[in-house]
Amino acid sequence: MESQLPAEFVVNVDYEKCRRCKRCVMNCSFSAIEFKDKVTPNHRQCVACHRCATFCPESAITITENPLAYRYGYNWTPEIRKNILKQAESGGIILTGMGNPKPYPIYWDHMLIDACQVTNPSIDPLREPMELRTYLGAKPECLEFNSDSSLKTELAPQVKIDIPVVFAAMSYGAISLNAHKALAMAAKRMGTLMNTGEGGLHEDLAGYTDNIIVQVASGRFGVTSKYLNNSAIVEIKIGQGAKPGIGGHLPGEKVGEDISKTRMIPVGTDALSPAPHHDIYSIEDLSQLIYAIKEATDYKKPVSVKIAAVHNVAAIASGIVRAGADIVVIDGFRGGTGAAPMIIRDHVGIPVELALAAVDDRLRQEGIRNRASILVGGSIRQSADVVKAIALGADACIIGTASLIAMGCRVCQKCYTGNCAWGIATQKPELVRRLNPEVGADRLCNLLSAWGHEIQEVLGSLGINAIESLRGSRERLRGVGLGQETLDILGIKHAGIGQ
Amino acid sequence: MKVDGIPSGCAISGMMSEDGRRIDGRVIIKSIACMHDRSNGLGGGFAAYGIYPKRKDQYAFHMMYDNIESKEATEEFFKDAFNVDKDEPIPTFRENGISNPPILWRYFLEVPENKLEFISERDYVMKTVMKVNSDIEGAFVASSGKNMGAFKGVGYPEDIGKFYKLEDYSAYIWTAHGRFPTNTPGWWGGAHPFTLLDWSVVHNGEISSYGINKRYLEMFGYRLELRTDTEVIAYLFDLLVRRHKFRTDRAIMALATPFWKDIDRMEPEQKKIAIAIRQVYGSTLLNGPFSIIIGHSNGMIGLNDRIKLRPMTAARKDDMLYMASEESAIREIAPDLDEVWSPRAGTAVIGTLRDVE
Numbered sequence: 001m002e003s004q005l006p007a008e009f010v011v012n013v014d015y016e017k018c019r020r021c022k023r024c025v026m027n028c029s030f031s032a033i034e035f036k037d038k039v040t041p042n043h044r045q046c047v048a049c050h051r052c053a054t055f056c057p058e059s060a061i062t063i064t065e066n067p068l069a070y071r072y073g074y075n076w077t078p079e080i081r082k083n084i085l086k087q088a089e090s091g092g093i094i095l096t097g098m099g100n101p102k103p104y105p106i107y108w109d110h111m112l113i114d115a116c117q118v119t120n121p122s123i124d125p126l127r128e129p130m131e132l133r134t135y136l137g138a139k140p141e142c143l144e145f146n147s148d149s150s151l152k153t154e155l156a157p158q159v160k161i162d163i164p165v166v167f168a169a170m171s172y173g174a175i176s177l178n179a180h181k182a183l184a185m186a187a188k189r190m191g192t193l194m195n196t197g198e199g200g201l202h203e204d205l206a207g208y209t210d211n212i213i214v215q216v217a218s219g220r221f222g223v224t225s226k227y228l229n230n231s232a233i234v235e236i237k238i239g240q241g242a243k244p245g246i247g248g249h250l251p252g253e254k255v256g257e258d259i260s261k262t263r264m265i266p267v268g269t270d271a272l273s274p275a276p277h278h279d280i281y282s283i284e285d286l287s288q289l290i291y292a293i294k295e296a297t298d299y300k301k302p303v304s305v306k307i308a309a310v311h312n313v314a315a316i317a318s319g320i321v322r323a324g325a326d327i328v329v330i331d332g333f334r335g336g337t338g339a340a341p342m343i344i345r346d347h348v349g350i351p352v353e354l355a356l357a358a359v360d361d362r363l364r365q366e367g368i369r370n371r372a373s374i375l376v377g378g379s380i381r382q383s384a385d386v387v388k389a390i391a392l393g394a395d396a397c398i399i400g401t402a403s404l405i406a407m408g409c410r411v412c413q414k415c416y417t418g419n420c421a422w423g424i425a426t427q428k429p430e431l432v433r434r435l436n437p438e439v440g441a442d443r444l445c446n447l448l449s450a451w452g453h454e455i456q457e458v459l460g461s462l463g464i465n466a467i468e469s470l471r472g473s474r475e476r477l478r479g480v481g482l483g484q485e486t487l488d489i490l491g492i493k494h495a496g497i498g499q
Numbered sequence: 500m501k502v503d504g505i506p507s508g509c510a511i512s513g514m515m516s517e518d519g520r521r522i523d524g525r526v527i528i529k530s531i532a533c534m535h536d537r538s539n540g541l542g543g544g545f546a547a548y549g550i551y552p553k554r555k556d557q558y559a560f561h562m563m564y565d566n567i568e569s570k571e572a573t574e575e576f577f578k579d580a581f582n583v584d585k586d587e588p589i590p591t592f593r594e595n596g597i598s599n600p601p602i603l604w605r606y607f608l609e610v611p612e613n614k615l616e617f618i619s620e621r622d623y624v625m626k627t628v629m630k631v632n633s634d635i636e637g638a639f640v641a642s643s644g645k646n647m648g649a650f651k652g653v654g655y656p657e658d659i660g661k662f663y664k665l666e667d668y669s670a671y672i673w674t675a676h677g678r679f680p681t682n683t684p685g686w687w688g689g690a691h692p693f694t695l696l697d698w699s700v701v702h703n704g705e706i707s708s709y710g711i712n713k714r715y716l717e718m719f720g721y722r723l724e725l726r727t728d729t730e731v732i733a734y735l736f737d738l739l740v741r742r743h744k745f746r747t748d749r750a751i752m753a754l755a756t757p758f759w760k761d762i763d764r765m766e767p768e769q770k771k772i773a774i775a776i777r778q779v780y781g782s783t784l785l786n787g788p789f790s791i792i793i794g795h796s797n798g799m800i801g802l803n804d805r806i807k808l809r810p811m812t813a814a815r816k817d818d819m820l821y822m823a824s825e826e827s828a829i830r831e832i833a834p835d836l837d838e839v840w841s842p843r844a845g846t847a848v849i850g851t852l853r854d855v856e
Contacts, residue, residue, distance in 0.1 A: 116707070119705055120705040120707055120787050120788050121788055123806070128806055129759075129806075133759050139778055139779045140779060142743040143776065144744075145749070145772075150772075151768075151771055155775055155779070364714060367718050367719075369718065391710075462707060463707040465805065465806065466786060468781030469711060469786035470711070471711060471782070472711045472714050472782065473708060473710030473711035473714075474710055474714070475709060475710025475711075476710055499709075
């Protein structure tokens with residue numbers, strides 16, 4: 001069937017500037033540029049990944065949105081019409097990548113941070129210590145000491161991170177080995193953690209034990225005793241913010257030799273992650289898996305459970321803590337993905353800001369907040385989001401999309417095609433080698449250093465010099481443009497109200 | 500009657516005889532009056548230990564009432580909750596310009612045995628204090644310890660001291676506070692010291708970590724409805740020392756915790772303890788500028804924040820330990836000192852009563 005879909009973008013080539021070097025042709029991984037006597041765009045294939053424009057030595061290429069006008073309809077937006085055309089042609093579920101792009105409210109942008117004036121001095125982070133060190137893991141309610149004044153209480157395993165930002169789970173398969181290597185190197189250098197996602201741990205990363213979270217998801221890819229023990233933390237993935245309640249599918253063409261070995265599945269077979277864990281049909285089953293993992297790792301590693309933020313998230317999180325998890329990860333509905341049905345990504349789940357506030361409140365009401373650390377993600381875009389999340393009650397944040405952008409990602413949402421021109425969400429060797437792990441790691445370290453400095457600046461302006469004095473201190477946040485019910489859920493006052 | 504938060508400037512002074520000698524209230528008034536310019540007349544107060552030796556086993560409740568109805572409601576509640584051995588007005592001298600005092604009354608209370616089936620005596624008393632402050636409109640517990648009391652109100656501290664006739668009381672520990680609040684609530688309950696059981700706190704500064712300190716305490720059943728940052732200090736000491744049975748130095752380690760760079764250089768056993776305290780008690784860290792003097796039956800503790808953003812001087816002379824915002828306030832009452840020093844940031848000065856009976 002001939003497609004009736006118009007092109008989304010137009011590739012403009014300035015032929016006066018073009019030297020016909022063909023660099024753009026070589027760089028375009030979406031077949032949007034050919035060379036027929038001159039550089040000839042195939043507009044329909046363009047995804048606006050900016051690879052050609054970035055690498056054109058003459059800056060001769062610009063990408064614009066196709067200015068094709070649609071008859072105005074508030075209800076029948078161009079996007080909805082295009083989706084219907086796609087489905088009329090394909091008969092399939094519309095696939096997409098990255099996080100929810102819809103204009104739902106972003107609560108981070110409706111919260112403002114306090115600062116010191118006169119009555120308490122702000123602190124200069126360039127002159128005074130400004131501590132970001134955080135320990136993840138279950139804490140006892142109190143400490144006890146022996147009569148010889150030594151410590152009697154034995155703490156559950158604690159994992160130290162030097163900055164309260166951890167790389168989010170992204171599997172080898174969804175992203176390239178070079179991207180994994182960059183994340184691992186950066187995590188080690190910055191004293192934080194990367195997360196293997198559900199695709200197992202490539203042997204090249206075995207040396208990064210102290211900076212790796214290994215994931216156990218419903219497909220159990222690559223899960224062995226060695227894998228579990230080659231980690232700082234073991235994470236059970238129940239859900240993901242971009243696609244709560246559904247599984248995953250890594251198409252067979254991406255399962256080459258290396259991925260086959262890492263995931264422990266035959267070359268060329270589809271890697272299917274079931275929607276639920278078929279051994280977890282309720283909370284008591286989760287508890288069994290948590291303790292099975294603790295047994296397998298000799299109670300030396302915190303066990304984390306990751307869930308998507310859904311309506312009943314507070315009660316679910318409380319159950320997870322009582323089931324024995326040391327860490328709860330909450331992934332909001334704006335979280336990213338390598339591939340998800342658009343209907344799920346754009347319409348399922350709740351914002352992480354509200355989920356986090358509800359979970360932290362619930363755990364405090366039950367007096368069990370100390371029993372687990374809370375990590376949140378699902379579109380943490382900047383250090384200000386980290387500060388606000390910690391003030392709402394998180395121990396640390398996870399960043400996926402932000403870390404990919406640091407490595408070159410242009411958020412074109414085509415991760416599921418395997419054609420990532422930046423060598424990130426692809427397994428094609430000629431594309432993967434475009435991402436130099438060393439350079440990727442440098443860029444990631446720069447991002448984390450920058451955020452770390454920014455968080456220290458905010459702490460200083462708040463007049464505090466340790467991150468634990470911000471954690472859960474909602475008194476230092478104020479809402480703007482929020483209704484009373486939202487303010488109550490977030491547990492903050494509206495701007496204009498004093499202490 | 501409950502009012503908004505009260506960031507404050509302030510002056511503090513404390514004196515203690517480690518031998519347990521009791522000294523009358525004129526001395527501490529003289530010390531705090533020396534720092535008159537650090538307060539603005541919107542609050543002053545004193546805590547005194549050892550003032551009710553004849554009733555030292557009874558809880559002495561100093562109450563403030565907005566009106567007669569709140570007094571009646573509270574007395575009705577006390578009748579059921581305690582054995583009230585004696586009650587009387589707190590003596591005052593009313594001719595020195597202190598205006599609009601609330602009804603000031605004190606009670607000497609015993610806890611009936613039948614109340615203690617499921618709860619310790621001090622937890623029971625703590626809960627009743629929280630209940631009165633939160634639930635009885637217009638009633639406020641100024642202090643609730645044994646053989647101690649808080650005397651506070653709206654005015655300059657030296658005037659408050661005369662108003663309460665402190666010359667008639669003798670104590671082995673006196674602490675005092677002059678307030679410079681940056682807004683003007685004019686509320687008697689909002690003056691320092693803040694107390695719970697026999698803990699009392701006078702505080703110069705602002706607790707910037709108040710938000711999380713409060714939410715942490717609420718997990719343990721404390722109700723913080725006075726909305727002033729100082730009360731968290733008293734409650735945190737109560738939680739750590741009384742309920743979690745921490746030694747004073749360990750409690751200090753939680754509240755003004757050492758920096759990681761210093762912890763990383765500690766001896767292994769000490770380091771293990773310090774790391775565990777920061778891991779478990781991070782939410783108790785008092786962050787922001789403060790100098791405080793904490794009183795309790797067996798001693799007095801002076802403490803600065805971790806980078807010393809508020810002043811504090813300490814001194815000794817024979818059995819006396821002094822602490823104050825300014826050295827002048829100590830020299831005013833003890834010109835001839837054995838030792839004077841500025842305590843380091845985050846390092847406590849601890850006075851302990853010898854020969855505790």
